Amino acid sequence: MSITIRIPAPLRSLTGNSQTVEGSGASVRDCIDDLEGRFAGLKARICDDSSELRRFINIYVNGEDIRFLSGLQTPVKDGDELSIVPAVAGG
Amino acid sequence: MSYAKALHCRECGREYPLQPSHVCEFCFGPLEVTYDYDAQRKAVSRRSIESGPLSLWRYRDLLPCDADRAVDLNAGFTPLLRARNLGEALGLSQLYIKNDCTNPTWSFKDRVVAVASTKALEFGFDTLACASTGNLANSVAAHASRAGIKAYVFVPSNLESGKLVGSAVYGATLVAVDGAYDDVNRLCSELADKYPWAFVNINVRPYYAEGSKTLAYEVAEQLGWRAPDHCIVPMASGSLLTKIGKGLDEMAKLWLLDSVQTKISGAQALGCSPIVTAWQAGTLNIRPVKPNTIAKSLAIGNPADGYYALKVIGDSGGSAVASDDDEIVDGIKLLAESEGIFAETAGGVVIAGLKRLVESGRVDRDELVVAFITGAGLKTQEAVVDKINKALHIAPTVASFEEAIAQRGGAIAGNQGTR
Numbered sequence: 125m126s127i128t129i130r131i132p133a134p135l136r137s138l139t140g141n142s143q144t145v146e147g148s149g150a151s152v153r154d155c156i157d158d159l160e161g162r163f164a165g166l167k168a169r170i171c172d173d174s175s176e177l178r179r180f181i182n183i184y185v186n187g188e189d190i191r192f193l194s195g196l197q198t199p200v201k202d203g204d205e206l207s208i209v210p211a212v213a214g215g
Numbered sequence: 216m217s218y219a220k221a222l223h224c225r226e227c228g229r230e231y232p233l234q235p236s237h238v239c240e241f242c243f244g245p246l247e248v249t250y251d252y253d254a255q256r257k258a259v260s261r262r263s264i265e266s267g268p269l270s271l272w273r274y275r276d277l278l279p280c281d282a283d284r285a286v287d288l289n290a291g292f293t294p295l296l297r298a299r300n301l302g303e304a305l306g307l308s309q310l311y312i313k314n315d316c317t318n319p320t321w322s323f324k325d326r327v328v329a330v331a332s333t334k335a336l337e338f339g340f341d342t343l344a345c346a347s348t349g350n351l352a353n354s355v356a357a358h359a360s361r362a363g364i365k366a367y368v369f370v371p372s373n374l375e376s377g378k379l380v381g382s383a384v385y386g387a388t389l390v391a392v393d394g395a396y397d398d399v400n401r402l403c404s405e406l407a408d409k410y411p412w413a414f415v416n417i418n419v420r421p422y423y424a425e426g427s428k429t430l431a432y433e434v435a436e437q438l439g440w441r442a443p444d445h446c447i448v449p450m451a452s453g454s455l456l457t458k459i460g461k462g463l464d465e466m467a468k469l470w471l472l473d474s475v476q477t478k479i480s481g482a483q484a485l486g487c488s489p490i491v492t493a494w495q496a497g498t499l500n501i502r503p504v505k506p507n508t509i510a511k512s513l514a515i516g517n518p519a520d521g522y523y524a525l526k527v528i529g530d531s532g533g534s535a536v537a538s539d540d541d542e543i544v545d546g547i548k549l550l551a552e553s554e555g556i557f558a559e560t561a562g563g564v565v566i567a568g569l570k571r572l573v574e575s576g577r578v579d580r581d582e583l584v585v586a587f588i589t590g591a592g593l594k595t596q597e598a599v600v601d602k603i604n605k606a607l608h609i610a611p612t613v614a615s616f617e618e619a620i621a622q623r624g625g626a627i628a629g630n631q632g633t634r
């Protein structure tokens with residue numbers, strides 16, 4: 125078991141065109157660091173210089189925006205689904 | 216022809232060709248259409264616009280699509296009405312209502328969808344889609360029919376029945392999603408990555424959003440080629456407000472207006488007011504909320520353009536204001552009773568917000584104010600059905616009529632004099 129991470133189209137050039145990848149870690153931040161270890165350059169695309177999420181990226185754990193949870197500290201466990209979604213849509 | 220030049224990332228400035236994409240591949244900032252303003256300035260004049268059709272296509276040279284192949288339901292060029300009665304009630308000497316209830320599907324969304332659907336055909340799509348709080352779904356469904364293509368429209372399942380019927384009637388695939396609009400929107404972002412659809416407010420969003428500029432163009436033209444002093448605009452994602460700002464700025468840039476010093480204020484419902492909350496806190500960081508308001512058309516808890524809306528409000532000297540559900544209903548009734556315009560809940564938000572802004576001195580009583588009424592009230596009857604006078608139910612006799620009037624406690628009105 126592991127965490128399923130949905131990759132948005134603009135980042136798929138870094139994941140060998142995979143729409144989902146498996147990740148591991150105890151928190152969202154861990155998962156991002158884990159992704160960076162395997163797909164170099166990915167973290168810089170979704171986080172700014174101070175390792176915080178960029179303004180125009182949203183992350184969801186099992187469909188819930190992590191800003192309603194504990195942000196990047198939000199805990200994750202095996203079987204969870206984590207979605208990385210560009211924020212500018214809709215309206 | 217269109218004078219659109221490129222897509223430009225509002226954050227990092229990277230440029231992209233005119234293609235169906237909405238975010239910068241590097242920083243995820245929003246992409247916006249830029250134009251060849253020098254060429255536009257040579258081609259566009261007050262006169263060239265005035266000789267155009269009585270629809271938004273009179274501004275064809277300022278839009279990012281080829282109007283010769285427009286998907287055209289005759290959207291736009293809606294009435295701008297001087298509102299003396301409402302102005303008097305609110306204490307404003309020069310109040311105007313921009314009444315976008317009169318669009319083909321009875322909301323301003325016909326403006327954005329006219330542009331988005333035209334652009335979608337240019338890009339070769341045969342299917343439109345959208346995430347919607349209702350009005351957009353109605354418009355996408357209608358324009359797809361007009362264009363002879365398919366549509367999938369996604370809405371929260373708790374919408375008013377008028378908005379559900381107003382989509383399904385066109386034959387679109389109406390998908391009611393268990394969840395709030397923000398859940399619908401996240402789902403649609405994922406679907407947009409998977410299916411070759413023109414999602415009007417996702418992959419075609421840069422073009423779509425430009426349609427809202429026509430509201431600003433029209434207001435300025437209808438005022439006799441002058442900018443208003445103050446605009447009051449409803450905010451959901453915040454996109455409309457930013458495009459009214461952009462539209463006015465462009466008119467100055469193209470020498471269609473002598474000067475633009477318009478304050479732009481935004482109104483939200485208290486039960487979904489993340490932009491107003493950030494404004495009041497003096498921050499550009501918007502915290503999303505879980506909406507709880509009768510103003511379902513504005514119930515976006517995670518507003519995509521909230522950040523830019525805050526900047527437009529701040530730079531223009533405007534303000535942001537939120538009103539509760541009772542005030543919203545009162546706003547709907549006040550507009551209907553004073554001016555004969557039946558607006559949906561978003562219109563109630565605007566009137567209630569304007570009232571608050573006047574009372575708190577943030578709108579000056581002598582300013583030329585334009586209130587943007589963006590959708591029609593028959594779509595959201597649930598909001599007012601229990602708050603208005605019931606019909607007098609009588610037998611077909613004069614006596615029964617007079618008895619019923621007396622029971623309600625009033626004299627029978629009416630007098631014919633010479634005028």
